[in-house]
Amino acid sequence: MGQTLSEPVVEKGSKRVHEFLFGNVLGGSVPAHQASENGGDDRLIYGVSSMQGWRISMEDAHATVLDLQPVAEDSKEPKPAGTESRLSFFGVYDGHGGDKVALFAGENIHPIIAKQDAFKKGDLEQALKDGFLATDRAILSDPRYEEEVSGCTASVAIVSATKIFVGNAGDSRSVLGVKGRAKPLSFDHKPQNEGEKARITAAGGFVDFGRVNGNLALSRAIGDFEFKKSAELAPEQQIVTAFPDVTVHNISSDDEFLVVACDGIWDCQSSQAVVEFVRRGIAAKQELSKICENMMDNCLASNSETGGVGCDNMTIIIVGLLGAEFRGPGVHHNFDDSDSGYDVDVDSKSKAFGGNKRGRIILLGDGTEVLTDSDDTEMFDRGEEDRDLASQVSKGQAVDSTTTPEKLDDASVKYKGVADTESSVKKEEEKGAESKSK
Structure with a gap:
């Protein structure tokens, strides 16, 4: 259990969100202060929020990018992409031992993935694998991180018109709501898992009290280079690896929404409980960011003596799939007054997600x-x-x-x-x- 405050910090925000609504993938900076946030286009809508909670510092980061198209090699301007061919990116990064690696991941993983040869060829599954490992290399080659000891999880989703690609390293999680049921699109990487433990021991490590070398409570991560020092081993064979598992899901009309969140949420609620909570919020016509906030409040411990459950940093992203035949009351994403630049048929799309x-x-x-x-x-x-x-x-x-x-x-x-x-x-x-x- 990490150090805690005497009172929790319950202010909600998305100051660690890196949002590029118009495809500005490789530029810009993380906004300094923002409230919880909503966004979307005519394919999907999303809400995101984060909360420090009882922890003495905020070590989570996240990214929401509506248009993840590669930038033309001879231009700083992004290539235009219609919504049918658009790829959207959503990622949650739960830091430990500090926030530097998590912040680096939040700002850099998605452009690094977009630069991979596999991405340019349309092989998004391989692009996620290559991109995670390339992120580790980018941190190692940056002199600002020469002595850095922190690390972070990474659970990210690339959403196309027909598929969801989820890459995961660590114990953050991505879950799909399918007609009210939770369908896991990732699984937690814990040291006691049989496959993870086999890799750890083969690389010269050990698992003690459910922790790698008695220290780290997860078995895959960005950073954590003290566990990646075996020069004779490939990156995916190290005691701790950044190599992700990738799941490819074919979208159907039964798929209602995707939830990507850190273990501050999943330690408190099961995947099914979270899906039910989100559905109730949609039934009450709440904005997705408001549902995120309510979920974090629901998970927050009443005191810091609970052994860590409900005391962690919390970050959650909800992505509503507007092609879903949602069997419930309407969800209104409040684009009526939006000047986002997208020509969105609000009435038809909100009805597709559920009409009154x-x-x-x-x-x-x-x-x-x-x-x-x-x-x-x-x-x-x-x-x-x-x-x-x-x-x-x-x-x-x-x-x-x-x-x-x-x-x-x-x-x-x-x-x-x-x-x-x-x-x-x-x-x-x-x-x-x-x-x-x-």
Whole structure:
């Protein structure tokens, strides 16, 4: 557990966001002070926020880039890209031992990936792998980082019109919401994992109390060069490696949103719980950045004596996929007054993510009103309360979700846990009726 403050810093922000709404991939600087942020185009919308919490310093960084097209070699101006061919980038970097490597990653990983030969050839899976390792080399070759001992996780997603490419090193995580169910697009790299432990020991390291050499609580990271000193070993064979696992997901109309977040969120909530929380926020017509803020507040520990859970820095990005056939009330991304320069059909796109429906109102435990069709029998999921999708991501395996399942009624809203809430309300009403009769 890291050092903590006497009171948490709960101010939300995105000052470590590197946002280039118009494809300014290789230029610009990180804004000094900004509030939580929303953005998007006619394919997707996103919200992002971060919070220092109980930690004595903020060591997270993140990046949101709507247009990740390579810059022309003979020009400083980015090549124009229509939204159909546009590639968007979202990344979360959880620092440890300081914030320098995380800040470097937040500003440099996406342009480094865009410079890779594989990226220019359209091989985004290989570009992510090459880009992560190239980022390590860039830090090592920079004299400003000669004595740097910090490191960071990296969980990043490149979103095209038809696919999501997720590269992950460390224990930050990317999760897809599919019709209300959590589908992992990454898996955590922990030293006690069998494959990770085998690499660590083969490179001359050891795992003690779930930590690499009794020190580091994750087994892959950008930086952390004290664990990468074996000259005879390839970068991906080192005790700790920056080499990412890459998952490729084929987007379907069932895919509603992507969540990329650091372990400050995932240590407090399961993937399924986060997906349900986001869906409730969308049902309440909250901006995605507001849902991010509410999630962090929900995870924040009431005191610093919880053993670290709820005391960490927190960063979360939610990416809404506007092609989704979302079975719920509308999500309004408030582009009505936007002068972003994009010609966005707001009404049609927000309806694609969920339009206002008529029906009965169910009040959830957190105050969210959910509109449903009065005779909707498909609304409730009576499975386990906190179960992720059965199909888990395996190492190096592409995830294909192009199969379209049976369509639900347009007005249906499939929120897990609502059935339990409705049942508990009925029980309270019955108790009240019994007491009155007595």
